[in-house]
Amino acid sequence: MTKIVASGKTIEDAVRKGLTELQVTADRVQVTVLEQPSKGLFGFIGTKEAKVELELIPEIAVVEADVTVDPIVETERFVTDVARTMGLDITIARQDSKDGLILALSGSGDLGMLIGRRGQTLDALQYLVNIVANRYSDSHLRIILDAEDFRERRRKTLEDLSDRLAGHVIRTRKEVVLEPMSPQERKIIHAQLQNHTKVKTISKGDEPNRRVVISLK
Structure with missing residues (x-):
């Protein structure tokens, strides 16, 4: 199985279910958001679940990448690749903060695609980049993903x-x-x-x- 569709109350929940079904970590898949969960008035419970597609990256790509690397560079590469699959050309600026390292995204095209409704896509991508970053780091890293000052x-x-x-x-x-x-x-x-x-x-x-x-x- 190289590609599946998973659903959940949030994008993160859907991604986690997909990863469990594939029995792989987040750095082994390419994630595409198919449907955003619907929301109610004033932020109450929504009525439609999120739906994502997870496509397994060939094992050879992981083996080649599994060497000593800069975890932030690897994370930026991951984000750039995700954006490219969405037709976006982005630039990433690093900003230190008390809560962690901020990766601020800018560029041409509709960056709203990376943000999603109420930031759900951005939150899901942030969840994934933290998994990627900490896979390559000996100490825990906290990455905050931002776009257009969202x-x-x-x-x-x-x-x-x-x-x-x-x-x-x-x-x-x-x-x-x-x-x-x-x-x-x-x-x-x-x-x-x-x-x-x-x-x-x-x-x-x-x-x-x-x-x-x-x-x-």
Whole structure:
């Protein structure tokens, strides 16, 4: 079997299922996002699962690459190859941050294809590049993938959403359960509301379906 299609509640979940079925690691496959999961209003549970195609890379390519290499260079090569299969010509700039190494993508064409709806494609690609980077590194690396300053724009969107939903909880006196989010996005919401005088936040559930709950104090 060299190519399969897998589905999941998120792109990452679909990729993990595909990797399990193929019994390989992420660096052994080429991933194509076929369908984005649908989303509900204000970030509530969606109605359609994500669908991805995983194509197995020939073993000889892995053997040739399995030598002492710079893990960041190898990661950048992986991202460039993925972008090329989507018809995009990208440039990658490295930026150090307290949370890890940021690989900022820019270039010609529609980089929105790499970002996806609410950053789901970018998050899935970030998940894969961290697997690739750490395969070639003796110490743990944390890679943050960004494109067109999406991470900062998404942070602002989540902060605004947090404030709106806090107001909704106060008006209705009913808790709000958000859609499953990545740890980084949950952290943004917790931080935005941690000093709120009337509402509190908790996370519940297991990955990848862990989500934030906003309720009255």
